[in-house]
Amino acid sequence: MKHWMIATAALTLASSAVQAGESGDQLAASLYDGSLSQLAEQGQPGCDAGEGDACFLLGLDSLISGYETFAQALYRHGAVSPDLSPLALVLGSGIEAGATPANPDPEPLTYDQLRDILDDFVTALDAAAVHMQQAGEGTDFVIPIDPLLVRIDLDGDGERGETETLGVLLAGLGDFALPEVSEKSKSKGVTTPPEFIVGFDNADAIWFAGYANVTAAPFDLTLAHDFSAFFDAYLHRLFPEAGLPLAEFGRGSTLMVDPTSDAMIADLVAALHTANFPVIDQTRLAGVRERLLAITSLSRKNWEMILAETDDNRELVPAPSQTSIIPGQSVTQEIVDAWLATLDQVDLILEGELLLPHWRFTKGFDLKAYFDTATKTDIVMLFTGHDALPYLADGPIADAESFSELNRVMGDDWPFFALWFN
Template sequence: MTRFAGLLASAFLLLLPLSSAHAAAPEAATALFEAKTVAERNRALTTLESAAKGDPASAYAAGAGEFFTALEILAGGLHRHGFESPQSFMLPLMRLPIPDNPNPEPLTYEQFRAILVAFRDRLERSAATLGSVPAGADIGMVVDLTHAGIDLNEDGSITPDESIAAVMAALSRGGISSDGAAPSLTFRFDRADGFWLQGYAEFLMAQADFWLAHDFRTMFDGSFHMLFPRAKLPLQDILVPPAGDMGSSIFSSEWRIADFISMVHLVNWPVVEPERRQAARRHLLEMIRLSREDWKAIRAETDNDREWLPGPQQKGENPLTGLEVGEEQVEAWLATLTMAEDLLEGRKLLPHFRITASTGQGINMKRFFEEPKPFDLVLSITGPAIAPYLESGEIVTSGEFDQIQRQFGGGGFLTFALWFN
């Protein structure tokens, strides 16, 4: 896998449903990850959820299955309304390989919010279930990612081209292949990986809650025909060209470029549910806590058996990323977590290029979330929108971040960060 393909595959880690179970895996857990239909998968998940309170292994597998179905809620909603991904390395989540839908249903702003709410609430359920697993539980389950998958098109089946391995391959190639050429990716997931997955559930909840905290109807009406060109959005008949003229890449046609500019310009969102913006910060802080727990558990491992996320003592390149983890990367990542926590707690301030260091002022990110004001992306970049959050204090310097980045070597900070969580 090339470095670029590895980066794309790593970006998908934030959407990857992984899990473990006890060394003697519950039968339902095996059924969950080998299911060929949604009905079969759901029966296994119901069985695991029923056994979860008395069995850490069942709770672990159930929490992963709930994460699984959260992704399915999102993918199904996108497919139902004819989502068409404008391919762009700048927007990795827009590379999700949602199959074509020749007869999409109309989409309204309220329906799109409902999809986000259902996705977010299912993630919350997953995080709670995974959080019920004792930290010292004996977890270890071998999962072949060419068999585990999600129903991307709501047809009730989980086919080989909907496997996690196939989706990751599609992310690196730019499209789903049905030729059975998806890489063989088998891992033995352990207790540490549960903290990892729970942390990603918190990360995705933070993103969903941030969107839902605001009224983004104007952006939806003015630019979402770029994502759902045949879902009867307000400007479809005016601004959507014939299918052959659309282009697959976000910068492959004037139409794509224009709508991307519109989307950025229309990120000027009034706050409608301030408690959700506050919750987004709490989710990010919980993600940081879970990442620390993850690395504590990884460092305590003495085996080296098909590790999803190996520690420095577990030598060998990871088959997914092609990277090997050293102590310097772990220490740098833990420093990154401390820096992020300091920013979210307001102990340190975020610099802005428009605010000179001599003023001693920076952005208080805790107040950004806790005292929400309308979010304007362009004015946040250019400066006016961040003025209410400026205050004097200790500012994170570029030198601090550069020092951390150097510890990640040629693999790059972003690849490691998406993998590490």
């Protein structure tokens, strides 16, 4: 559960059922004081020797430094934070015209610069995934840590202060399932949640590897396309002071409602009109499907390791025999079986053996054929049907019955479990 950024950087500080090596002993302190990169410089020999905690250290360093670099780039160019409500994001209304960036002096941003920012982030995530898989296969370790105390330099000033922790960051996001702050703590001006220690182990390293791929997939999909027209037409909403073509025109004259609303509606129309993305890297597009298959494979491996555990040490994702750190939410064998069955169905879809339904056709949409052969992705034309024609095929089509176990066991809570289990 916790937002993926919680997953992006968390670990050690106390005693554990399995004694961690020297890298593990120092890891928590380095995460809490922001000195992880210095410690990581010493971790490669241990990882090369198969020490799980050393590889875990390197994986975390790639995750955190990659996220820091990404966040700092957004700050440097004056990105504004959208309203995170799903409806606001879908409608595009969560990014207000004239919103003031946190950076008082943003730098201009070009399309090529944005591509480089996204590409660098994917590279860091891939490096993290490799190290995390090595950690999962390395010597046993358990490293207790409070992920909410992990410090991240978000603005690139070289400092990781008390206000730059995951706890403070996530507390500002509202309804994410974090431990609640007591009224007593609020009265003392404390805004971070109370202690939330997780005992990270080899299985969790595989979990991190899966999440690194989950995070990279949409960026890879984006980078496989030319989205320059969309950048020019709409991304001034995200970077209002970065010199984009319409950055100075967040308000116009009144056309229907008011100057601000009319400009926003116009930008939404422009966004739909430019949501026609030529494929410029077919290898990368096909690689997205391979990445998605890697995610399901890693999730199976994660559960294989979780179910083989005999300890019960503050588990991030617990086996049915272990104690959940999520209040009131246990994991039963029925839930595990339903999840594994769902992974099988997802693989069938990714392999083109189970087709996706399209509202307009009796035939199904072959997702594998799209990833392997598409030359463009036009969102509107795919939805309305014309651009779906090359990918229609005969065969079984996914429906509610295909995911009956997921629906029966998890019901409306399935998004929560998907976020928790990845």
